[in-house]
Amino acid sequence: MDFQWYPGHMTKAKRMMQESMKLIDIMIELVDARIPLSSRNPDIDQLAAGKYRLILLNKYDMADDQVTAEWEKYFKAKGFFVAKTNSKSGKGVKATQNIILEACREKLERDRRRGIKNRPIRAMIAGIPNVGKSTFINSLAGRACTKTGNKPGVTKGKQWIKLNKNIELLDTPGILWPKFEDQTVGLRLALIGSIRDEILNQDEMAIELIEYLKHHYSGILEKRYQVDESEDRVKILNAIAENRNCRMKGNELDYEKAAKILLEEFRNGKLGRISLEVPGEEA
Numbered sequence: 473m474d475f476q477w478y479p480g481h482m483t484k485a486k487r488m489m490q491e492s493m494k495l496i497d498i499m500i501e502l503v504d505a506r507i508p509l510s511s512r513n514p515d516i517d518q519l520a521a522g523k524y525r526l527i528l529l530n531k532y533d534m535a536d537d538q539v540t541a542e543w544e545k546y547f548k549a550k551g552f553f554v555a556k557t558n559s560k561s562g563k564g565v566k567a568t569q570n571i572i573l574e575a576c577r578e579k580l581e582r583d584r585r586r587g588i589k590n591r592p593i594r595a596m597i598a599g600i601p602n603v604g605k606s607t608f609i610n611s612l613a614g615r616a617c618t619k620t621g622n623k624p625g626v627t628k629g630k631q632w633i634k635l636n637k638n639i640e641l642l643d644t645p646g647i648l649w650p651k652f653e654d655q656t657v658g659l660r661l662a663l664i665g666s667i668r669d670e671i672l673n674q675d676e677m678a679i680e681l682i683e684y685l686k687h688h689y690s691g692i693l694e695k696r697y698q699v700d701e702s703e704d705r706v707k708i709l710n711a712i713a714e715n716r717n718c719r720m721k722g723n724e725l726d727y728e729k730a731a732k733i734l735l736e737e738f739r740n741g742k743l744g745r746i747s748l749e750v751p752g753e754e755a
């Protein structure tokens with residue numbers, strides 16, 4: 473993934489989403505369960521004003537279950553429908569169909585009262601790059617999906633995937649850009665491997681990760697790398713380099729290599745299921 477955002481891209485992406493807004497009933501927003509706020513763009517609230525809303529905590533298989541449960545409560549309290557999904561394995565994906573209908577119940581009842589039959593709910597998927605939008609759409613629609621094609625009155629080029637007789641999904645997801653201007657957001661996106669153009673170098677990222685793990689997941693570093701977690705974070709990186717025998721020519725410790733190993737093992741889930749954001753201490 474190598475996503476570059478320029479003002480031109482942002483304007484185009486926003487315009488495409490705005491155009492689709494009038495066609496849909498519900499906005500399904502994917503966020504990364506490990507960083508539900510940093511992987512959002514709050515502009516979506518304005519864009520999707522007046523629409524039913526569903527937030528999917530995707531990649532929950534990589535996040536801390538307890539923290540994910542807190543995020544579910546957090547978003548529900550803000551009036552969103554919420555579910556957790558693992559789009560890669562498909563876990564929780566099919567169940568979103570019922571949640572979509574539940575979220576749009578009011579509209580379905582209104583249609584029924586007015587004698588309108590067979591008007592499907594129309595949904596759009598949106599989220600920042602790499603959050604799993606395509607994987608989710610493929611998993612939900614499956615191979616058997618039928619594209620309804622263009623219909624009279626629908627903007628040319630818009631393709632709908634018929635999930636069942638009640639729900640149609642726009643086949644192109646809306647792309648939102650992250651809040652780059654916030655350094656913490658940039659760091660968290662870089663840590664989960666969501667942006668390749670890291671805002672920090674690998675040593676700095678590793679050191680930030682060590683600090684976070686020391687406070688939120690004590691024991692993990694000690695167990696995996698046999699390091700003393702009471703030491704300061706730079707010394708811990710040092711100890712990881714020693715533990716993994718990361719050395720340069722002349723036998724000097726290679727911090728950069730140790731940082732790479734730590735980041736890779738974190739991203740591959742080797743350190744366990746870890747959330748980098750907790751409600752209440754998001755900033």
Ligand code: G4P
Binds near residue numbers: 534557558561600601
């Ligand atoms: P996007 O359309 O929003 O840009 O994201 P996309 O579907 O391309 O997914 C980005 C990466 O995230 C993919 O990995 C995808 O497999 C992975 N992914 C999506 N949903 C989940 C999930 O719920 N859990 C996990 N663990 N991973 C998920 P990739 O590295 O690009 O490819 P690969 O690892 O599948 O080979």
